[in-house]
Amino acid sequence: MKRQFTTNMRGRGVQAYPQGRGVYGIVHQPSGRMYVGGASMVSTRLSHHVCSLRHENHKCAELQHLWSRDGEINFQFILLEAVEKRTMLRAREQWWHDHSVDTLNTVKGVTALGQKMGPSEAGKVAARRRWANPVYRS
Numbered sequence: 001m002k003r004q005f006t007t008n009m010r011g012r013g014v015q016a017y018p019q020g021r022g023v024y025g026i027v028h029q030p031s032g033r034m035y036v037g038g039a040s041m042v043s044t045r046l047s048h049h050v051c052s053l054r055h056e057n058h059k060c061a062e063l064q065h066l067w068s069r070d071g072e073i074n075f076q077f078i079l080l081e082a083v084e085k086r087t088m089l090r091a092r093e094q095w096w097h098d099h100s101v102d103t104l105n106t107v108k109g110v111t112a113l114g115q116k117m118g119p120s121e122a123g124k125v126a127a128r129r130r131w132a133n134p135v136y137r138s
Helices: 042-054 061-070 086-099 119-132
Strands: 005-008 022-028 034-039 075-082
Touching: 022 042, 022 061, 022 086, 034 042, 034 086, 042 061, 061 119, 075 086
Parallel strands: none
Antiparallel strands: 005 075, 022 034, 022 075
């Protein structure tokens, strides 16, 4: 496991996070569960995650629930692996999905980075997200 960078999210600007592409994790410290993602610009992607979590509209309902319940201070950002070649980013992110236990991701695999989902796959993803939301189920 290549953990080159780790920090709490609270009080950090985007410039405090690693630049460049890589695979990252957003770790819920009390449970140790992790959201896995990959991005060409890790610092920018993290700022998008933090913004949507703070505004309570993150796409991953379970991550949002833990963030809202336990607070930002209980989360940690980890750069799991720096990736030099853009062509390797999807493969490395998928490797982390496959080898991480009990992740917070709604979809257990790579669906971003320019890959468009078909209508049936998008519908299944939307249904999973709705079902993961405790408010929807009640």
